[in-house]
Amino acid sequence: MAEPGHAERVLSVLRDGAATPLAASWRRSLTLHQLDPENRKPPETLSGAELKAAQEQMGPLLAAAQDNLDALFQAVGDGGCCVLLTNADGVPVDRRGVSADDPVFRRWGLWNGAVWSEAREGTNGIGTCLAEQRVLTIHRDQHFHTRNIGLSCTVAPLFDPCGRIAGALDVSSCRPGLDSLTGLVERAVTDAARRIEARAFREAYPGARIVLLPDTAADRASVPMLAVDADDVVIGATRAARLALKLTDETLKRGLPSPDRSADLDEAERAAVRRALTQAGGNVSAAAGLLGLSRATLNRKLKRLDLARGREFH
Structure with a gap:
């Protein structure tokens, strides 16, 4: 259930002129992207043809990620988490999840083809990681949109062999109680992202x-x-x-x-x-x-x- 007053809290923090990284992302969401924190619509989703094109554009990086996606999911999947690999636009192009949890994740939009850019969804793990190009975690009510405050997402950026931002590696959960594990999850996600980048780099040369x-x-x-x-x-x-x-x-x-x-x-x-x-x-x-x-x-x-x-x- 959505938390009452979340949108007002976001607006209050911004009115007070807070200067934290989270407030900076909320401010981009409100002023730059002109989003409404009360938004409860699910993320936009690419068509099948658009998703296929996005997957093809990821090319070698997507291929280099497969073993590491499997290993990362083995580490976090039993805790009610799914693993997503996105492109630079915040669109998941590959994922791992427990079949019993998949219907829930699909309703939340944690699925291939959903658009999780900060420009579309406001502050969120995937979109904000891509915007700031750093490892981060967005817990529950740190999200901008009211609809997304049930999620907890830890994300690391992925860079291509030429040093450009190419996507992100995300571990997401819609279960409470994972805050105490943030450090462990961040380390696992970061190490997996580094291995993917390094493998793609070696294969490029x-x-x-x-x-x-x-x-x-x-x-x-x-x-x-x-x-x-x-x-x-x-x-x-x-x-x-x-x-x-x-x-x-x-x-x-x-x-x-x-x-x-x-x-x-x-x-x-x-x-x-x-x-x-x-x-x-x-x-x-x-x-x-x-x-x-x-x-x-x-x-x-x-x-x-x-x-x-x-x-x-x-």
């Missing part, structure tokens, strides 16, 4: 040497990776790497020598690998997943970075 950069992003929403060709020229960079090294498409077109031949960057990459191994308890496969690499690739890095000697990994 087959045969290239993949270099890991220091992981300094506050929300860890993108993996700092470079693709380097046989001539030691950087031919690709993820969003995090572009931000860290101030790279642009033009910079890459002009040709950038790989920086990983320097001792400083070798040490930075060594630190990134050590951190992942520590987090994974010495499990090479798990550490490779955290770094977005295959086990074979990580084993080669362990040897190149002189991390394998005298150490026991499994």
